[in-house]
Amino acid sequence: MALPGALFVVVFLLLPILSIIVFSFWRTESYTLIPDWNLDNYATLFSTTTYMTFLLRSFTTAVVVSLASLIYSWPVAYFIAKHGDRYRLLLVLALAAPFFTGIILRVTGIQGVLGPVGVINLGLMNYGFAPIEFIMYTQTAVVIGVTYLFIPFMVTAIYLSLLNFDFELLEVAKINGAKPWRAFIEITWPLNWIGTVIGIVLVFIPSMAESITPRFLGGPNAASFGQVLGLQFGETGTWALGSAMGVLLFAVSSLVILLMWRTVNLQRSGFTGGGA
């Protein structure tokens, strides 16, 4: 019975990753992959400062985006779960509404807010103020844009976690002498940590690989690893190097997932399955 599922995983997940790994040890010549086993691609990646800069920049962006989403999403998810009542579903669907338009339109939309002829700066200039420069084609603009793109994942993950959270436990904590913020730290946060971790991972991974937003919102100094990775499969046609970059990206993302998962102690998250 597990066969269809296993087949799906093999064909659509394992095979592509495997082929990428294989290609990363080959070499490209005139847009053709040549099975000539070597480590040159990795050597190039690790010895070229620009590649490492791109990687570090994407990593930092992903960290900042994850943190920003976390800080934004908790109050929003909490509010919907606690006070959304019969509008809950509607509010959650509203979060997903921007997805209806597709990523290009969403990014263009945010460009229309942050850019030189965007709502913010046009408004400022209209009233005689100087435009805010650091949101025009900068790394900051990229962070804002990427955060905007992936926040719904984080809100949804935390919201779903809070749906299963017994808010009565907070009353118990308060009767037992815990002030509201203390009750949050002692009860709400640890009991929703798994959901939060899932949210962080869901935001971190695509943020790390993001290539479209930097292209639209970032200036010449904001190119991301994902953007450069894309180039290898397009303009430059260096598939082998691109594959190596993909493997590196995959490795970093896996490492982050692993590190995040290590912070989860099932018992300490109120997980009651699985016995002692």
Add this chain to the structure above:
Amino acid sequence: MSKHVLELRNVTKRFGSVTAADSISLTVDQGEFFALLGPSGSGKTTMLRIIAGLEVPDEGAVFIDGQDVTALPPYARGVGMVFQNFLLFPHKRVGENVVFPLRMQGASKAQQDERLKWALDLLRLDGLADRYPHQLSGGQQQRVALARGLISRPALLLLDEPLANLDRELRKEMEVEVRRYQVELDIPFIYVTHNQEEALTMSDRIAVMNHGRFEQVAPKLEVYTHPTSRFVAGFVGHSNVMTGKLTSIDGATAQLDWGGVAVSVPAPAGASAGDRVDCFIKLEKMRVVTPGGEAPGANRIPGSLRDIIFKGSTADYLVTLDNGAELMISEGSETMGLARKDRVEVVWAADAGSCFPAGNG
């Protein structure tokens, strides 16, 4: 003026059009086991939540140890509370759950350890401190909840149907236990329940609640034997209800025309002949005898035995009277060698039970 541990003054709470607490006043004193008894929706849990500070009353004031706490949040009131569904913190070990109130108060580690040992001993939870709640049985979880409620020596302990989720055997056992803790600690327990047996077993005083009001507040025996309202008479204990018209009143005794049978009943206060009344007579206040058999009582009505429901130490006798009405009588199960369809007489005293103006129901 003696200081009451808890005092409620004209506390009123409304939820939309429902009045959950209707100008309730109450005092509870040191060492008292006080039961709030009522059907679900009667407002008893709301009362408890107001005392705890989880609900703010629309009107009135709450005093704990003489201090007005009406405006204080729950964490500043120093009361303990135990819930029906235990509500242990699932991610904390038993020891951490129990010691939680002390930690919130900022007690020293030594103090925490000492009190934890005391609480685990008191509730016989030794050896379970390192378990997680889901690894415990229902009874153990409830004892942990009690330990958490008691560890900081609260001014009073509030209990919201704490035994309702336990099976019958365990509940019986815990009733005795809970009473023991209360006597040992000598702090007031306010115990909400819809189960009259629990209220009667454990408490000193009972308040019977209905529609956000106290129907009667009195020592439990008083509530059981002398209900002051129709609702209390029907809710506490098991009674036969006889509805009819009063034909005459002679001092404390009245004559009731109960479906053509003349019955002597206690006269309800302020009633006059011709009033329709409901008379409640507890099952154990009646006797079943063979025709002409010995038994004291002014009322003696013939009928035939329809069934005997054996309950162990007692049995319920179902008697169909000659006018078609049915009475249930609780007797010792070995009293007589009666069998189904035997002719019998039901006998009871004129002053047994109590009568109230007839309800609409």
